[in-house]
Amino acid sequence: MAGRITSVEVARRAGVSRSAVSRCFTPGASIADDTRKRVMDAAKALGYRPNAIARSLIAGRSRMIAVVVAYLENQFYPDLLARLADELQARGYHLLLFTGPSDGNSDALFAQILAYQVDGIVLASTSLSSALADECNAAGIPVVLINRTNDRAGVSSVTADNRNGARALADFLLAAGHRRFGYVAGSAGSSTNQDRETAFRERLAERGVTEVLREDGLYSQAGAAEAARRLLGRADRPDAVFCANDHMAIAVMDTARHELGLRVPEDVSIVGYDDVGPARWPSYALTSVEQPVGTMVDLAVAALLDRIEGREAAARIARVPGELVVRASARRPEHGVVRVDGRDVWRP
Amino acid sequence: MAGRITSVEVARRAGVSRSAVSRCFTPGASIADDTRKRVMDAAKALGYRPNAIARSLIAGRSRMIAVVVAYLENQFYPDLLARLADELQARGYHLLLFTGPSDGNSDALFAQILAYQVDGIVLASTSLSSALADECNAAGIPVVLINRTNDRAGVSSVTADNRNGARALADFLLAAGHRRFGYVAGSAGSSTNQDRETAFRERLAERGVTEVLREDGLYSQAGAAEAARRLLGRADRPDAVFCANDHMAIAVMDTARHELGLRVPEDVSIVGYDDVGPARWPSYALTSVEQPVGTMVDLAVAALLDRIEGREAAARIARVPGELVVRASARRPEHGVVRVDGRDVWRP
DNA sequence: TTGAAAGCGCTAACAT
């Protein structure tokens, strides 16, 4: 541990008491300009920084937020993490990173998070969101789920408006003339997958299509490639496939083109969800519903800090809408696509 | 802050002193089995966890490691982060994440890092590696640079063997018959870019090729796309391009194919460095030198913890070799490519 | 083996 210079040494050098030193580093404390200057000079000379650990002990707040993420291969999560860190740093909080347990041992993780006395927790799409969220909530620590919801009271969450997005995708594909559909699912247990899948099916059913071929991709690229082989290898293969996220859609496209020799979108239209970076790469040009990471982070941080700082006690459930961004991976309907801010979007 | 149950309450319930409670949670402390059981029962009943913050204050060590990363769009960094978090968690340390300042304000960042009394710092490829590393080192906190080096004494670093990798790439491209070369550079200031570029040029020069067209890509995809336009748009364009990393190589490939109408590798061979996930996607099938992130993390953690835990005081400089993985983005030499562990690698 | 007492570095009453 470094920065061993303590406030006593600064106080001695400046010829004042430790309290005076403390006040210099406490915004809004009353201290004479002259004293402040002497203290600051001494502090600078000695290289003194108030010890945030000791401060936390008194304040009962650590100004640290635990963030638990499961998989970082899906570019959505690194984006999320980067923005979260920026946003928290800007507000004087810091991010303690935990990777979701591969071993499913949420208790050990929970113990570690609690031990650090974090002021709040962000759970980004880990398989154990629910269990952890409940425990933390019970322990009185504000929790916000990102890209998952949870029915329990007291747990805030921020998601895309997955149901509306999936409905838009259904309408879009129908408008392009598709009638045979496939769905590559994420983990069945995730609320995001459920929302995307059921809304997609419901909308198709409303419009007279009741059959949707389904394969599990489990949010991994290997799983999605397998799913693509099964789904697109059959004689009566679908001519439009909705993948629960872009990360899988990319693997499905690659498998369709490079393994199965299919043309996209001539032989099969493929659409995804999230609009992550690689979806925009010309090799994929994936039609996808955006999941606005910036807005989601802003809402998550606000929900968390409002509770931590006592401005509001209630949990908040936010659902943020996103555009259906039209690119080249799916057949394009004759009508309904307009250009907005340099992107083609679906506005039927 | 939660987990407000303190050791006093556990002590009272178990009918012992606070010291006894403390000893139960201190490995190797002497305590009667009977007492331990009573304490543990009480602790469990109350949901008590020792406060890591209070503990840090005494120990003078926080068991937190600060990690500073600059850009998370390049998949190498999320991979690094995930493994680092896992590795540290497994050893009882935790990762405090800082995003490298876009505003170039390293002082503010430094202050925050110091305030948290972190036990060590991992600097992953930020533009301010050197300045920060020096400051932290001066403050007595062990530092390890990943994917950068720094001449200063006392600073550990772990990098790929960039010079050897770049030489292998030069040999590989020459063996495939290329004679007109281009280089898309990362940030000129980064040691990694310097090593890759100079070794590439030196090796080509040794073999009689002295001209290499150079464009700046600045480690960003937008920059790389611009570089590709300039480099490949000219009449006497190179027929082989080495990009300082895969992240840029992907943008260069996309630009070549989709904007400039070039075939890869028939019209131009493109090679990168890092062997990140997207390099393996069939749409790119990028020939690249791997940067073994697992090994690099292991070495970085070892270097850091050996110093933190007093096993070794000296800084360590590690350079880890990686295979040149041969895929379809570059013309393939007639000889020298062999299959090892399911990959084609260059072993001249 | 156990408890009492001191103290990690800091801040927040409370005096002055």
Place this chain on the structure above:
DNA sequence: ATGTTAGCGCTTTCAA
């Protein structure tokens, strides 16, 4: 405006 005192939750001598 400043100093004195107490104490955040824990561990760690020191005695017993």
